[in-house]
């Protein structure tokens with residue numbers, strides 16, 4: 204809508220809040236409103252995602268309810284272990300406790316065996332942690348591992364958790 208192009212009723216000159224300056228100000232604000240609302244909603248969303256999963260991770264909201272398509276049978280766990288040994292153990296340690304040689308003392312690799320992590324890491328959340336990483340402390344594995352390989356290593360990492 205372009206109200207300024209519509210024929211304007213004649214107004215007495217001399218200002219007042221009904222003057223044309225106010226009208227323009229008003230319609231500019233209306234045009235900006237959706238933009239401002241979008242920015243605000245975006246901020247709120249990213250703040251809540253950060254609060255839920257920790258800052259620096261890229262995890263879509265729907266990840267929380269996404270289930271792993273794999274069953275942790277012997278074959279999946281065996282393949283998962285070989286991916287873990289090759290890609291993850293250097294930081295997370297061979298047993299997942301976070302004591303790998305590349306784990307930096309400033310930002311140590313997480314202890315994946317800690318049972319409290321189960322609640323923080325539903326399947327889909329684990330998937331996106333591995334897919335997108337947490338720059339710069341944990342690499343993103345997208346492009347390096349296939350979707351199937353990520354789910355496989357996620358199943359293996361879950362198997363390292365101590366019982367709750």
Ligand code: HEC
Pocket residue numbers: 257286287290291292293294295305306310311312313315320323324329332333337340341342344356357360
């Ligand atoms: C270069 C070192 C490095 C490598 C390689 C690495 N990670 Fe990590 N990972 C980290 C660090 C550091 C964190 C902790 C980040 C934080 O929370 O600040 C982490 C955190 C995680 C978490 C989140 C744990 C939680 O509950 O917060 C998961 C899951 C994880 N890594 C899985 C993996 C898997 C699976 C692989 C292999 C495919 C892998 N990582 C490879 C460094 C690494």
